Amino acid sequence: MAGWTLVKVALLSDCYPPRLGGIERQVHDLAHHLAGAGHTVEVFTATAGSGGERGGARTTEAEAAGHSVVVHRMALPLPGGVPVNPFAPPEVRRRLEAGGFDVAHAHLGVVSPFAADLVGTALAAGLPVAATFHCVLGPALPAVRLVGQARRWAGRGVALSAVSRMAAEEVSRAAGGAEVAVLNNGIDVDWWAPRDEAPHGAGVHVVTAMRLVSRKRPLALLGALHRARALLDPAVPLHATIAGEGPQRRAMEAFLRARGMAWVALPGRLDREGLRRLHHSGDVYVSAARLEAFGIAALEARAAGVPVVALRGTGVDDVVTPGVDGLLVDDDEGLAVAVAGLAADPGRREALRAHLRAVPPRQGWAGTVEATLAEYRRAGAAS
Numbered sequence: 001m002a003g004w005t006l007v008k009v010a011l012l013s014d015c016y017p018p019r020l021g022g023i024e025r026q027v028h029d030l031a032h033h034l035a036g037a038g039h040t041v042e043v044f045t046a047t048a049g050s051g052g053e054r055g056g057a058r059t060t061e062a063e064a065a066g067h068s069v070v071v072h073r074m075a076l077p078l079p080g081g082v083p084v085n086p087f088a089p090p091e092v093r094r095r096l097e098a099g100g101f102d103v104a105h106a107h108l109g110v111v112s113p114f115a116a117d118l119v120g121t122a123l124a125a126g127l128p129v130a131a132t133f134h135c136v137l138g139p140a141l142p143a144v145r146l147v148g149q150a151r152r153w154a155g156r157g158v159a160l161s162a163v164s165r166m167a168a169e170e171v172s173r174a175a176g177g178a179e180v181a182v183l184n185n186g187i188d189v190d191w192w193a194p195r196d197e198a199p200h201g202a203g204v205h206v207v208t209a210m211r212l213v214s215r216k217r218p219l220a221l222l223g224a225l226h227r228a229r230a231l232l233d234p235a236v237p238l239h240a241t242i243a244g245e246g247p248q249r250r251a252m253e254a255f256l257r258a259r260g261m262a263w264v265a266l267p268g269r270l271d272r273e274g275l276r277r278l279h280h281s282g283d284v285y286v287s288a289a290r291l292e293a294f295g296i297a298a299l300e301a302r303a304a305g306v307p308v309v310a311l312r313g314t315g316v317d318d319v320v321t322p323g324v325d326g327l328l329v330d331d332d333e334g335l336a337v338a339v340a341g342l343a344a345d346p347g348r349r350e351a352l353r354a355h356l357r358a359v360p361p362r363q364g365w366a367g368t369v370e371a372t373l374a375e376y377r378r379a380g381a382a383s
Contacts, residue, residue: 007376008040010096010122012106014083014114016045016071022296023134026185027107030372033186033365035067042099044092046083046114048075056091074114084113089121096125103376106131110140116149123156128379130372132183133162136291136315137170144174154178159379163294164315183375184318185294186368187303189360194280194305194353203237204343207282207306209275209297210289212246219248220332221288222255225264227336232343238263243278245269279304283349284342285326287316288335295319302326303361307352309338319363325356 013027024047031041048054054075062068072095074088075081096104104122106115108131122129131153137144144150154160154175161183162168172180206225210216225240232238242252245268256264270278279285285301287310292298294315298308302319308326310316311334320326327338342349 006038006040007102007373008100009034009042009376010099010101010104010127011041011043012045012104012115012118012122013043014046014109014112016043016047018050019047019081019083022185022294023107023109026134026296029186029365030368031069032061032063032067033369034372035069036063036065037369042070042072042101044072044074044088044095044118046075046085046088047073048081049073086113086117088114089117092118093121093125096122096127101127103128103130103379105129105372105376108133109135110137110144119153119158123158128157128159128376129153130159130161130375130379132375133160133167133171134185134293136167136293137174138291141170141174145176150175151178157379159375161375164318166313166315166317167293181375181378182318183371184363184368185296185299186363186365187296187299187361189303189364192276192279192300192303193360194357203239204283204349205281206238206240206284206286206339206343207243207278207301208241208286209243209270209278209301210287212242212244212248212252214248215289215291216248217288217290218242218244218246218252219255221286221335222252222261222264224286224288224332224335224339226259226261227333228339228343229261229263231336231340236343238343240264241278241282242266243268243270243275275300276304279306282306284309284339286310286335286339288332290314292316299361299363302356305353305356307342307349307356309335309342311335319361325352325359 015024017028035041049059053073057073059071060068074085076085104127106119108115161181162171163185168180168182212218279301285306285308292314298316299319302308308320312328322328329338
């Protein structure tokens, strides 16, 4: 196993594009970067294809660079396309045993019945297994510990990992103190990198991108922005853009109307090109999320040269070095004070931006692929 040069890997995930979300995007991008590095990759998912492919249909995602990824669409015809299929394991085991795979890699959230079932399926098929948690266990930690699944996986040699130090510590507690590696998410650092510096226009532009759901605390973010505006000299123009869509939008719109915050824009969901343009126009990126397993949006902003302000004790700790490329604070008042302070101090903002331009983040895809392969070797050594 230690002599592996190229591997054939089965990626196991409840969710996959065309569904939108963090795990979906990371699994898709990991699949294609592994394939681009010469490895053979097949994805097993309970998500139907864009053309309705399900029931075990095989589809192929081809890239212009010449590589491709096979996707096994094990979805059932359920209302809303719910990505579950408790009947999939026997057929997936047959395909794993017949497919000549070297390793299986499961990608898990707090609730991932399909991928969790397939960890046992892959073990039964005789494969080394790696399992990455993309979530904050938070209030679910006692229940996850009681169920004991992660502990049993560790006892059977599964290489456990999580996407940040904070998430890894939680998974380790759930797994009875087992070793849990940190396997940060990856991004295309060069694609996000700041372009030739251009004036950002009048005033200070605060930007962020999130799903407008209560877990991301968008109303707390608006409260921090309102407080920052009150702390800041009225002579300093301040405007903000919050990209994203979700069920909290109406409450946010009401909040903005009630406080006369016409300087905050809610443009809805932006595609990747739109997000890149947004970040390149930004002076400060801010996040109020507490249950943030990693913070891919903050990492993208950091790669785009925008200083990040976020709460301490989340996955963003793996992205930001306080005082060097952003600020980490303890509470919502700290967010407001940090945003107001940076808005009032162009010299400090420029010092942070100079560091960001000179030192790209370490979570580029080349490093993420190498770290992933190291997890595969760890799984192989334990099998």
